[in-house]
Amino acid sequence: MRLQAKIPEGPLEQKWTRYKAAAKLINPANRAKYKIIVVGTGLAGSSCAASMAELGFQVEVFSFHDSPRRAHSVAAQGGVNAAKDYKNDGDSVWRMFHDTLKGGDFRAREANVYRLAECSASLIDQAVAQGVPFAREYGGYLSNRSFGGVQVSRTFYARGQTGQQLLQGAYQSLMRQSGLGKLKLHTRHEMLDLLLHKGRASGIVCRNLDNGSIESFEADAVVLATGGYGKIYYLSTLAMNCNATAIWRAHKKGAGFAAPSWTQFHPTSLPQMGSHQSKLTLMSESLRNDGRIWVPKAKNDQRLPGTIPEEERDYYLERRYPSYGNLAPRDIASRAALDRIEKGYGVGPMQNAVYLDFKDALEKHGRETIRQRYGNLFGMYQKITGINAYEQPMLIAPAAHFSMGGLWVDYGLMSNLEGLFVLGEANFSDHGANRLGANSLLQACVDGYFIAPHSLMDFLARSGAIEITAERQSNAQASKAQIEDQLQSLLSIKGKTSAEEFHQALGKILYEKCGLRRERENLEHALKEIEALRERFYQDLMIPGTAKEINFELEKAGRLADYIDLGALIVQDALQREESCGAHFREEHQTEEGEARRNDADFQYVSVWEYLKPLTYQLHAEPLTFDAVQPSQRSYK
Amino acid sequence: MELKLKIWRQNSPEEKGSFKEYQRSDFDPAMSIPEMLDHLNLHLMRAGERPISFESDCREGICGQCGFMINGQAHGPEKGSTACQTHLRSFKDGDTLWLEPFRARAFPLKRDLMVDRSAFDDIIAVGGFISVDTGPAPEANSILIAHQTAEDAFDAAACIGCGACVAACPNASASLFTAAKLNHLALLPQGKIEAQERVLQMVEAMDLKGFGACSLIGACELVCPQGISLDNIAKMNGAYRKANWGF
Numbered sequence: 001m002r003l004q005a006k007i008p009e010g011p012l013e014q015k016w017t018r019y020k021a022a023a024k025l026i027n028p029a030n031r032a033k034y035k036i037i038v039v040g041t042g043l044a045g046s047s048c049a050a051s052m053a054e055l056g057f058q059v060e061v062f063s064f065h066d067s068p069r070r071a072h073s074v075a076a077q078g079g080v081n082a083a084k085d086y087k088n089d090g091d092s093v094w095r096m097f098h099d100t101l102k103g104g105d106f107r108a109r110e111a112n113v114y115r116l117a118e119c120s121a122s123l124i125d126q127a128v129a130q131g132v133p134f135a136r137e138y139g140g141y142l143s144n145r146s147f148g149g150v151q152v153s154r155t156f157y158a159r160g161q162t163g164q165q166l167l168q169g170a171y172q173s174l175m176r177q178s179g180l181g182k183l184k185l186h187t188r189h190e191m192l193d194l195l196l197h198k199g200r201a202s203g204i205v206c207r208n209l210d211n212g213s214i215e216s217f218e219a220d221a222v223v224l225a226t227g228g229y230g231k232i233y234y235l236s237t238l239a240m241n242c243n244a245t246a247i248w249r250a251h252k253k254g255a256g257f258a259a260p261s262w263t264q265f266h267p268t269s270l271p272q273m274g275s276h277q278s279k280l281t282l283m284s285e286s287l288r289n290d291g292r293i294w295v296p297k298a299k300n301d302q303r304l305p306g307t308i309p310e311e312e313r314d315y316y317l318e319r320r321y322p323s324y325g326n327l328a329p330r331d332i333a334s335r336a337a338l339d340r341i342e343k344g345y346g347v348g349p350m351q352n353a354v355y356l357d358f359k360d361a362l363e364k365h366g367r368e369t370i371r372q373r374y375g376n377l378f379g380m381y382q383k384i385t386g387i388n389a390y391e392q393p394m395l396i397a398p399a400a401h402f403s404m405g406g407l408w409v410d411y412g413l414m415s416n417l418e419g420l421f422v423l424g425e426a427n428f429s430d431h432g433a434n435r436l437g438a439n440s441l442l443q444a445c446v447d448g449y450f451i452a453p454h455s456l457m458d459f460l461a462r463s464g465a466i467e468i469t470a471e472r473q474s475n476a477q478a479s480k481a482q483i484e485d486q487l488q489s490l491l492s493i494k495g496k497t498s499a500e501e502f503h504q505a506l507g508k509i510l511y512e513k514c515g516l517r518r519e520r521e522n523l524e525h526a527l528k529e530i531e532a533l534r535e536r537f538y539q540d541l542m543i544p545g546t547a548k549e550i551n552f553e554l555e556k557a558g559r560l561a562d563y564i565d566l567g568a569l570i571v572q573d574a575l576q577r578e579e580s581c582g583a584h585f586r587e588e589h590q591t592e593e594g595e596a597r598r599n600d601a602d603f604q605y606v607s608v609w610e611y612l613k614p615l616t617y618q619l620h621a622e623p624l625t626f627d628a629v630q631p632s633q634r635s636y637k
Numbered sequence: 638m639e640l641k642l643k644i645w646r647q648n649s650p651e652e653k654g655s656f657k658e659y660q661r662s663d664f665d666p667a668m669s670i671p672e673m674l675d676h677l678n679l680h681l682m683r684a685g686e687r688p689i690s691f692e693s694d695c696r697e698g699i700c701g702q703c704g705f706m707i708n709g710q711a712h713g714p715e716k717g718s719t720a721c722q723t724h725l726r727s728f729k730d731g732d733t734l735w736l737e738p739f740r741a742r743a744f745p746l747k748r749d750l751m752v753d754r755s756a757f758d759d760i761i762a763v764g765g766f767i768s769v770d771t772g773p774a775p776e777a778n779s780i781l782i783a784h785q786t787a788e789d790a791f792d793a794a795a796c797i798g799c800g801a802c803v804a805a806c807p808n809a810s811a812s813l814f815t816a817a818k819l820n821h822l823a824l825l826p827q828g829k830i831e832a833q834e835r836v837l838q839m840v841e842a843m844d845l846k847g848f849g850a851c852s853l854i855g856a857c858e859l860v861c862p863q864g865i866s867l868d869n870i871a872k873m874n875g876a877y878r879k880a881n882w883g884f
Contacts, residue, residue: 051771066692067758069798070700086778122773129774131767131821131828133782133790140781158791164699165794172766179762187755210747239694274667276676281697380697383715383722449771498679544682550690550748553682 001256001610003622006410007111012097012628016115019411023454024461031056034460037204037219039191039246041068043163043170043441044424045225047448048456049183050173055453057460059183060217061174062206064190064241064555069171072227072239073444076163077284077377078147079155080127080441082120087144091152093117098629100439103149103329104404104432105582105598106631107259107606109624111411116430116439119446124156126449130169134158145373146289147437149329149636155438160284160377166441170448189215190555191246192486193479194222194253194420195472201420202466205479207487209555212548214483216476220465221419221456224250224407225448228425230263232563232570233400233515234507237269237282243559244566247407247426255415256608256620258428259405260566261574264435264583265516267333269399270384271353280399281384283356284377285437288326290361290370291394293317293337295354299344305355305393316340324636331434331583331596332636334398338516339594341397348395357393398516402440404431404583405573408608408622412455413447419463421456423447428606433582487547490557495540499556502537506530506560506567514571519587523575530568531615537564568615576619579603600631638664638730642677644689645737650746656735666726670713671696671703673725691750698722698862701797704804705750706737711801711860719799719862739804743811743847754800756846757814764838765818767828780826794821795863802857802865808849813857815843816873817865823876833880840877 008015008022026034035058038049045061046068053059065071083096096117101108124142128134134156135143144153158165177183188209195203195216203218229244230236251257268287269280294313301308316336318325328336337354346352362370367390371378378389385395407415407422409429414421424444431439466472513526537560543553580589580596581603589597605621612618639662647654661680664673671693678688693703698719705720707713713723728734736750744752782790794817802813819836822828851870858867878884 047771054770065694065702066754067701067798069758070694070702072695072700074701074797075695075697075699084777125774125777126771128777128780129767129769129827131790131794131825133787133794133821133825134777136782136784136787138784140783141778158794161699161791161795164797165791168794172761173771175758175762176766176768178758179764185758239700240696241694274665276665276668276672278669278672278675279696379717380722383698383718384724386726453772496683498682500675500679542682544685544687550751552690553688 001416001608001620003256003408003416003608003620004410005109005622006412007109008411012110012114015111016118020454023458026457026461028056032058034058034465035060035219036221036223036456037062037217038223038225039204040071040225040227040426041065041171041174042071042073042225042227042424043167043444044448045071045223046167046170046174047445048223048225048423048452050170050177051449051453052456053177053183055457060186060219061183062186062189062191062204064188064209066187068174068185068187069167071167072242073167073441074164075239076441077160077282078286079145079157079162079438080123080166081147081154081438082124082156082442083117083154084121084124086142087153089152091154095152096120096154099150100430100436101432101629102634103436104434105596105634106432106626107581107624108430108432110626110628112430116443116446119450120442122450123442123445127166127169130173132158132165132169145286146327148285148288148327148333149324149436155286157286160286160374163441166445192249192483192558194250195476195479196253196417197466197472197475200418200463200466202472203476205476205483207483210550212546212551214480216480218468218472218476220460221421223421223423223452223456224426225423226426228403229566230400230403232506232567233263233510234503235272235277235280236400237266237280240278243563245559245562247422248562248566250407250415250417250420252611253417254611255417255420256408256610257405257569258408258606258608259573260609261514261570261577262404262433262583263400264330264402264404265334265398266401267330267337267398268356268396271348271350271395271397273350281380282399282401283381283394283396285330287356287374287377290373291326291356291358292360293326293354293356295340295345295347305347305357314345321636328636329434329436335516335585337398353395353397355393356396358389359393362390402435404428404433404435408606412458413451414455414459419459421452423452433584484547487554487558490541490561491543491547491554493538493541495542497540498542499553499560502533502541503560503563505533506564509533510567510570514574517585517587518574520575523571526571527568530564530571534564537561565614569609569617572617573607573609577603577607598633638666638725640664640725640728641733643733643735646689646749647746649748664725666724668725669696670707670720670723689750690748693721696721699797701799704739704799704801706739706804708735711739711804712862717862717864739800741803741809741848743809744800744803754798756848757798757800757811759846760811760815760839760842761818763842764835767822768831782825786824790821790824793817793824793865793869796865797863799862801860801862803848805856805860806849807854807856808852810851811843811848812851812870812873813861813865813867815839816869819873819876820869832876836873836876836880
């Protein structure tokens with residue numbers, strides 16, 4: 001496996017400009033000769049597909065949803081970052097770059113992170129042009145708020161539904177091109193294989209989820225924008241159908257998988273409330289602008305929160321991290337919460353939560369201001385829990401959320417497989433070992449609107465179209481036959497355990513042994529347990545019905561088969577990395593104060609795994625070099 | 638908790654459907670409606686029966702994928718909620734719940750509680766956007782928008798495309814959906830320019846897709862999980878009149 005990041009020469013500030021200047025173009029009249037497949041219609045997929053169709057390329061878009069607007073970008077709440085410095089509070093592209101690199105614990109590429117900050121301002125301009133109704137000040141200017149891990153206000157927001165509004169913008173651009181006949185949309189199509197022609201991505205194989213037919217589609221380049229895989233933990237903030245299948249099938253065809261074990265646990269999710277729960281709902285990080293996090297100073301304190309006097313409360317984030325306080329980054333805030341819960345200070349009916357309290361903010365700003373800022377979040381909280389957060393503090397707990405890991409990509413977002421581009425959360429690129437809040441919407445948009453149009457066109461200009469040959473057709477036929485066989489073999493198991501039950505078991509192993517905290521012996525156990533689970537899966541899986549009809553159980557089973565194999569890789573990756581960085585916290589590697597201890601001498605690289613056969617992977621490394629900023633111990637004290 | 642469920646079962650659009658009754662006493666009041674169906678499906682599968690087909694994804698009321706009629710109401714009895722935000726604690730032990738798909742000519746049934754809502758995408762495709770290409774655009778703060786205007790535009794833009802408005806309407810009209818998008822865009826300076834053309838195209842698409850006309854009954858507003866106001870329809874009608882006849 002060859003890993004060439006292809007980062008342009010020159011000073012950090014000029015790399016992206018130089019890349020664009022050197023990128024090859026295709027004459028507008030010739031663009032229609034090239035076909036691009038885009039899988040996924042979240043922010044990264046819709047934005048890329050709309051942009052490429054506008055340029056005049058043939059574009060075909062695939063989504064397993066019934067409408068592109070359902071993609072899980074829609075659920076992002078709090079905001080999107082941009083270095084506009086509207087607040088005159090010392091923000092700049094450089095500071096945003098530095099915050100993001102440090103937030104990721106110096107495990108991302110400098111050049112990628114700088115470009116993300118550099119393109120951020122243009123994204124806000126473009127979203128406004130599309131009609132995204134960002135919050136405004138009374139003078140009509142755009143409003144900002146703060147997010148974790150930074151000391152400036154650079155987050156733009158549309159109440160607590162920023163992801164929905166940005167996705168509407170991208171979806172509308174996509175539908176505009178669809179209406180103009182410039183792109184073809186295939187909803188209810190799930191990608192199940194990647195086609196390669198002489199080592200280059202040349203198409204995909206899908207299952208039509210409405211009638212079960214297996215169909216192949218050829219193209220000159222394939223874009224995967226299929227989102228994250230935090231749902232592997234079963235209870236997560238993700239949607240029920242979020243999966244790793246598209247990237248995993250590409251991985252099995254040779255695409256390197258980078259940093260699989262770096263999954264972020266979001267500190268302000270709702271805690272688990274019962275045994276039938278299928279997901280954990282997120283409460284936006286923006287709430288930490290005004291909410292104060294605390295637990296009682298006494299263990300097993302059963303008193304109602306309102307009756308616990310001020311001096312008997314432990315505002316542990318403010319105590320441990322006085323300069324960032326409640327806005328400490330997510331990995332740190334989540335571990336601090338887990339520490340309190342595990343030591344017996346947890347609150348709520350299952351003692352698995354901490355308080356997020358708005359009492360002081362309500363006194364200071366009044367109920368109306370708080371309602372305008374977070375009204376829909378308070379409403380959502382009440383719907384789920386039945387508790388009024390204007391009267392009582394919220395109960396929150398850490399939950400599996402965002403995958404920093406994903407398919408390895410170069411500076412132009414192309415994987416090690418020629419012609420396979422990976423965008424948004426599906427790739428590994430910009431967040432290092434921990435993502436800062438409000439940077440995920442940004443990355444998905446920047447990848448799709450601002451980077452892929454240049455790098456995809458450059459690739460097609462240099463590599464040309466692929467001829468449709470008999471060899472390609474027979475290759476597609478063979479893949480289709482193989483997919484049909486795989487589905488039949490799952491259906492023929494006829495066991496007694498549903499895919500959902502296997503998923504719950506996998507999630508439990510990962511939460512307990514490869515979650516917020518990891519330790520060698522536990523990880524070795526987890527690996528054995530996952531191998532045993534895998535064996536049981538192929539002996540006892542229950543799927544009703546056939547492959548030639550709407551069959552949600554068959555869909556879930558296929559996704560879970562991939563999740564089990566990915567789960568094993570996640571554990572292997574966590575075992576191999578003998579250091580703590582960002583979301584990856586190895587008990588063996590911590591400071592006396594319980595903070596993460598990085599090992600730059602031995603682990604200043606991105607781990608990239610090559611698939612050899614089931615449960616067997618080979619490690620490759622992309623060394624990380626830092627020229628602009630010297631890695632330091634991350635401190636938020 | 639014990640519930641009697643009467644659920645619409647229909648294998649395909651071609652076959653006839655009917656309500657089928659299920660009864661269980663091991664439901665938990667903390668379950669959401671989709672979690673209740675997951676639980677029921679597990680037991681149906683174990684008994685060798687085909688599980689109930691229904692759609693649900695984010696389970697936090699924002700993706701718009703879930704939605705069916707619960708006791709004759711789109712998304713069920715809780716105001717401002719989707720089916721996935723409705724929990725069994727909203728019902729009493731021993732209650733009977735009738736679950737059936739959204740019914741409208743423009744939403745053909747696929748199976749059981751699943752319908753095809755792609756007609757909504759088709760309405761957006763003819764004009765539910767601002768005609769601006771992606772990429773660099775003028776500085777964001779060069780377009781000033783009053784605080785209240787942005788809030789009003791957001792209120793209209795909050796639509797999740799679930800289709801409850803159509804299902805609740807005796808005419809199966811898509812007016813609330815269409816009007817919400819029209820007003821979101823028409824309120825903003827950058828969206829005003831195309832407003833006249835947009836209203837003509839989207840209203841025409843709505844008719845062509847087989848949605849009914851609006852007679853201002855207001856059932857749509859009552860069931861909308863995002864609380865989108867009926868005022869949007871009045872504004873759409875005004876804009877349509879002006880675009881067509883100039884007054």
